[in-house]
Amino acid sequence: MFDILIKNAELITNDESKPLITCGYIGIKDGRIAFISDSLPENAEAREVIDGRNKIAMPGLVNAHSHSAMTLMRNYADDMALEKWLFDNIFPVEAKLTDKDVHWGTMLGISEMLKSGITAFADMYMFMDEVARAVTETGIKANLCKSPVQFFEDGQLKRLDKSQGTIDYYNSYHNSADGRIKVFVEIHSVYMFNENTLRNAAQLAKQLNTGIHIHLLETVAEVESSNKDYGMTSIEICRETGVLDVPVMAAHCVHLTDSDLRIMQEKKASVVHNPTSNLKLGSGIARVPDMMDMGINVCLGTDGAASNNNLNMFEEMNLAAILHKGIAMNPQLMKAQDVLKMGTVNGARAIGFDDTGVLSEGMKADIILVDTDKPHFYPKNDPMAMIVYSAQAADVDTVIVDGSILMKNREFTHIDEEKIKFEVESLSKRLLGR
Amino acid sequence: MFDILIKNAELITNDESKPLITCGYIGIKDGRIAFISDSLPENAEAREVIDGRNKIAMPGLVNAHSHSAMTLMRNYADDMALEKWLFDNIFPVEAKLTDKDVHWGTMLGISEMLKSGITAFADMYMFMDEVARAVTETGIKANLCKSPVQFFEDGQLKRLDKSQGTIDYYNSYHNSADGRIKVFVEIHSVYMFNENTLRNAAQLAKQLNTGIHIHLLETVAEVESSNKDYGMTSIEICRETGVLDVPVMAAHCVHLTDSDLRIMQEKKASVVHNPTSNLKLGSGIARVPDMMDMGINVCLGTDGAASNNNLNMFEEMNLAAILHKGIAMNPQLMKAQDVLKMGTVNGARAIGFDDTGVLSEGMKADIILVDTDKPHFYPKNDPMAMIVYSAQAADVDTVIVDGSILMKNREFTHIDEEKIKFEVESLSKRLLGR
CATH class of the missing domain: 3.20.20.140 (Metal-dependent hydrolases)
Incomplete structure (x- = not known):
């Protein structure tokens, strides 16, 4: 039983042995990548499934x-x-x-x-x-x-x-x-x-x-x-x-x-x-x-x-x-x-983290999903070029750190964004003398 | 009666006499800017009202x-x-x-x-x-x-x-x-x-x-x-x-x-x-x-x-x-x-258009609204710097050309985006030999 299963995503792995997987699956358990492959494991079950279609999954x-x-x-x-x-x-x-x-x-x-x-x-x-x-x-x-x-x-x-x-x-x-x-x-x-x-x-x-x-x-x-x-x-x-x-x-x-x-x-x-x-x-x-x-x-x-x-x-x-x-x-x-x-x-x-930055089994699950179903990514060719040359920050759809989903569909799961913006706007009046 | 009235937006005008309006109003009629000011005209009526709060309106x-x-x-x-x-x-x-x-x-x-x-x-x-x-x-x-x-x-x-x-x-x-x-x-x-x-x-x-x-x-x-x-x-x-x-x-x-x-x-x-x-x-x-x-x-x-x-x-x-x-x-x-x-x-x-590029009365209404209610714009200081140094394309919320709203809340009003992406993906298989 995985905590999270990402299905059908295009993967950029940073793993020399298979840097790209066109249609891939990632199983996450206890904060780490427990499974990664181009095919679904048998009897794969997960508490939460993320649909990776039209998305690139890559290291954070x-x-x-x-x-x-x-x-x-x-x-x-x-x-x-x-x-x-x-x-x-x-x-x-x-x-x-x-x-x-x-x-x-x-x-x-x-x-x-x-x-x-x-x-x-x-x-x-x-x-x-x-x-x-x-x-x-x-x-x-x-x-x-x-x-x-x-x-x-x-x-x-x-x-x-x-x-x-x-x-x-x-x-x-x-x-x-x-x-x-x-x-x-x-x-x-x-x-x-x-x-x-x-x-x-x-x-x-x-x-x-x-x-x-x-x-x-x-x-x-x-x-x-x-x-x-x-x-x-x-x-x-x-x-x-x-x-x-x-x-x-x-x-x-x-x-x-x-x-x-x-x-x-x-x-x-x-x-x-x-x-x-x-x-x-x-x-x-x-x-x-x-x-x-x-x-x-x-x-x-x-x-x-x-x-x-x-x-x-x-x-x-x-x-x-x-x-x-x-x-x-x-x-x-x-x-x-x-x-x-x-x-x-x-x-x-x-910066001192040796167990992240690569999507491979055993590594920490620090993963982002980038939504590529937008005009500026079409037609879909080299996924690495898509990220470096065509993407913008707002294309990030989902953010996972140590196996916890911190943002999903661009919404924070537990950060109060409105309060942060309010507090910053308030204190900046004093700081910047506006 | 305006066709469109934009209310309470921060304006970047390119008009030397008043380049910035902190809280502005733009009335659009027959494809042109009929009214622009820092206060609402009396008896302002419009077929469509756009709420400009937390947005910058600027020339397209x-x-x-x-x-x-x-x-x-x-x-x-x-x-x-x-x-x-x-x-x-x-x-x-x-x-x-x-x-x-x-x-x-x-x-x-x-x-x-x-x-x-x-x-x-x-x-x-x-x-x-x-x-x-x-x-x-x-x-x-x-x-x-x-x-x-x-x-x-x-x-x-x-x-x-x-x-x-x-x-x-x-x-x-x-x-x-x-x-x-x-x-x-x-x-x-x-x-x-x-x-x-x-x-x-x-x-x-x-x-x-x-x-x-x-x-x-x-x-x-x-x-x-x-x-x-x-x-x-x-x-x-x-x-x-x-x-x-x-x-x-x-x-x-x-x-x-x-x-x-x-x-x-x-x-x-x-x-x-x-x-x-x-x-x-x-x-x-x-x-x-x-x-x-x-x-x-x-x-x-x-x-x-x-x-x-x-x-x-x-x-x-x-x-x-x-x-x-x-x-x-x-x-x-x-x-x-x-x-x-x-x-x-x-x-x-x-490119040969003399009646656009500036938000002032009589100019063609080619206007975009940029949604600035996002962390990367806070605290809100110089609006010109916000656009040039902090903004990304996905912050554009609304696009008006010649007084017609072509995109609103990032959705096209009459372009079939799904069909375009489908057709391009199809023909690129032949063109690029994938």
Whole structure:
């Protein structure tokens, strides 16, 4: 007896042995994929049957770099220079944020992500207890991180190493929510840390046997400051201080030298490519095809909604697939099947979930169904191209995480979307001074 | 008595005197906007009232360069070199196309476009009588074109000037369908014509008092062939042969010299930017910010679905807005309000419709309503940024063309979507050999 049986869906599996199944069946039991095949098992019974006709079932999308609660600053400050955006608009609002604000901003972000087919995300922000609470309540998966360095105290910029807070956070939440939460150590960036705090953070991650989430070489300004402050590139100082000796998910990585790329390859660091945010903020274009040639694990992220302005991995996959073709003037780069992996299994590996991202027996049942019975999918040819080049987030019909149906026919099963929208609209009046 | 009254919508007007109305009212009568204001007129009565709460009403999107029936080759041949894509995949299918195929392919393309908020498009393809029939039947607006030069006869490549066919097409369809169709002269490209046929086509457009739709400088290959064949750039040979002396909508314009740009500026030609297609085919990146600085009318197009792979102007607006910021590393370029005009009024002007693209009294009622009551729009800040940076095509709720409601609550009022999908799926089996 399965808990859920998906029938007659077209399957994209990420399983090398059978990447596509034209008409497939998935049986789910105890949160995992118990059965997957192109034919129905005999005497198949299930508590709930999902009709997969005219749908593609595939691994849930993984948003490997975000600041979910920044949804609160969506469409609030656009088309301006980075400094003006950050110092005159974003920082003043962030200074006002309370734990309650971060709770509702995160709930909004999670709602949007689930509606867009995202089953797991990595988050870096403040009031991270609230983020853990929102993840626990909603049923999504997340990699959360906590910084051992506090930058401000009594309104002054200070670098205070408070590792105990990170240790407590790790002990409270790592593998909590039935294993749906992983905790990494946050290193905001090389320019907000110094050699000492970088070294301590790396040591802490090693001690906790976990990974590090870091912003790395997003802007030309970081290239310059790193050379000035450390006399080496940001990647080199990370190597020197041991940061790259644990699993690292490095967001952005826009401005890497050949030598930096070789270090990332050697250290098996994961790169989170954020193409929309990098373009919109004018940061530049990461050398993703080079990274892929070198076998670096590249995954995708939306970054925060203040610089995107949505949390839509279909847009990131589409953009990743076409952008680098255009830049290199080579349409053979960034094939749909590779970009799909960037948006799913590569992200799952980067953020610390090894038992998802592939539809095969024994894996966690993190599955989305995409409704393809719409004009923009016809005629139905290559299903991988359909997802990467034709789909939009609103085509996601059903979302399953750890075998629980969180959205069905685009309706949440237990998230109160109306309340979230109401709360966010209310608190944004205070925050944004409207 | 209005035919339609839209109440309580947030309005983006493109009207310089009042670009935004937070809570607005639009009265529609005899296909035109009879009333628009931030308050309801006294004794306002209407045959049909549309509740605009939680919706943005804005001018319909204009897809200024497409080959609608190429939806038939969607997701059929991706991630390959241009020559392989075109000669081994696209051309062999096109050689099999019948008038019936083009009819259903165009019906599919129009269905997709209406569902994505496109109220007018420019099309260039074969069996153009079928395209005119589909436009007439569906209620959308279009700029259609007909080539005076036939390239193939008896299976041989020949350049045959058959201007009479273009004259007949113009006389049959220009201003037909209650003025919803405009007819231009097609010049496929400088490399498919020669000096003589370019001159004759320009003369023909002048004689008919109409414009020209042309592919111009899409690829580096065209730069080279033009220099070889004509001893000058494609823009220069167009100027020499009189092509730029009539209203011209030039698709792509990726590889222009400074001098080419000045010629386009001087001749008041319109440029149709196709960012997705140009990236996906590896063609390169057009100098759009330079064009805008020079006051050139730049609008947007999807190109055909075989190189995109959808007809989604929200994606083109988003991409146009972020791509050039990233390339120039300047987030202040391509502001949301300018990109919105590229996607609406600039396109309307380019394709020959002067009485649409702006919400003001007397203009044709080509209006879309976008449902913003979804997580990815909250909190609700700048409505222009919401459309350009956060929206997806599926957010379009209602589509009105010339005062007729063609889609309401995402359902077509008189297009048989199921039949179109069925016919396309059937004929694609023969065409694509599945």
